[in-house]
Amino acid sequence: MELAAIIVVIVVAVGFDYTNGFHDAANAIATSVSTRALTPRAALLMAAVMNLIGAFLGTSVASTVGSGIIDPPTGISGLVVVLSALIGAIVWNLVTWYFGMPSSSSHALIGGLVGAALASAGTVKWSGVLEKVVIPMVVSPIVGFVLAGLVMLALLWIFRRGRPSRLSRGFRHAQTVSAAAMALGHGLQDAQKTMGVIVLALVVGGYHQGFEVPFWVIVVSAGALSAGTYAGGWRIMRTLGRRIIDLDPPRGFAAEATASAVLYTAAFAFAAPISTTQTITSAILGVGATKRLSAVRWGVATNIVVAWVLTIPMAALVGALAFWALHALV
Template sequence: MDTILLITVIIVLLAVAFDFINGFHDTANAIATSVSTKALKPRHAIILAATMNFVGAMTFTGVAKTITKDIVNPFELENGSLVIVAALIAAIAWNLITWYFGIPSSSSHALIGSIAGAAIAAAGIHSLNYSGFLNIIKALLISPLLAFAIGFTVYGILKLVFKNSNLSKTNKRFRTVQIATAALQSYSHGTNDAQKAMGIITMALIVNNYQQTDDIQFWVQFVCALAMGLGTAMGGWRIIKTIGGKIMKIRPVSGVAADLTGAAVIFGATFIHLPVSTTHVISSSILGVGASHRLRGVKWGTAQRMLITWVITLPISATLAGISYYILNLFF
């Protein structure tokens, strides 16, 4: 096996590992509300999430193409293979650290920050594709604000519509609806998150001259979808506890409002080919719903801790990737 092929294989394995870790790290995003309200048993919720994540990942490729070419230009990337390996090592490390401590940080922030940090370490700040990179950053920043506002509005409408309804019967009906909204949210998660690893693998194939376009090959899409689905099946129980109970007390109606909001924002981003953080979007939609229900009912301390993690993820992952690149460059 020649050196270039070996490095490409290593990148594919690391990208698949990232997708797998992303799956169990972000399982909570799609199913925490339905588990919290007992609309679904944890095992059933995870099976549903794993299946729908896989289906979602097999549906679109636009976000993958954005990851491939909008952060850096893979056709001109200096020392491209080492940049990609360093980025994946840093993103995986940060994902595992935040998973261990039960912090719902963003896999998207980690990966995008890592690619940028490794590229800057390799070729300087001018190696970034400023236009594409800034569009991605805008999407990452705007999407949680949008999710908060929509969640606040959707719950307000539901509260108004069902204000005179029998509470017990309404909760029972919304628990049934939550099964569908959990499936929808899991599907939307797959349409956006799984594509990030597809973009990384495609970038590696371009850098190592195995393909000349940014098209996503079917085997790449299938392998990443499978890794995401299997990772989801492993579950992310530490983060489920945070998303499902430490932000606010979730009831069936608020769970539906949060799920619909999260899925809508993620779908919107997928359709315009922009990567967003499902963690940010769904956590923010829950915050918006909670604020609409009762401001004092939201555990703002947890929200503050999450916000700090969101802010530091990009610079920390970029720094980790830069350090990883310098270390790798000493040996290769």
């Protein structure tokens, strides 16, 4: 019974990873596609490959997700908690994807875990949630916004005497590198979240000890995220690439370079599962504000922030409802 339940959880986790890929594909390539630095299909292929590589670069974030957020019971009850959390995350991903809103798959998963744990009267490690989720959730967009603005101002000053047409061509080439770095950072961050959930299920089901990630879990998570990325998230890509601000190649490069730096720092220095969506969106807002404040479509930005705020509680609500429904069936 428990083995069958573990297999179900792993299959659903892979499904979440896939939705994460197509939901967040826009994070890495929207700016490059909107500035015509890359064609959509070439950008998706590049992002899929870099996401695959990024997934093999570390497991510290996976440990945070697997052991630092909740402490579910062992056995079938614990597996129902994990399964409910995944359902909550997947449902919220699909809702926000349908409306083209770049919400956070990471925070949807965290919300699902918290909601399912509360519904089961399980333990939520609030100190871990505060330290590894809430604080980075608030700090990373601010850092992304400010740092991207500063990088853009530096580029404007350094190339102030350059010919616009020549600079545009040069930054289109540079965006190939910055988009690849962004996709690598997304793979580094987001594949690990699925790894953490799968390991949590294995531990709860009694088939694994500790939170070291088995190699097969890395391979499965990397493959699902990469496949989902290649499937593409066109609705969200339009929002990030065109609806917030009309990007040019220098601003696209500055946003991607800044966002990728924040992702690497969070993963390697703090093992914090931050949102790639929030990071790139805030960076886009930061570079847009250097043009002029009115260049940013603040109404669209406000809707995105509302989606950010709602993500954890709404995914938690769906996770809790899923737990009550599944618990009644088990």
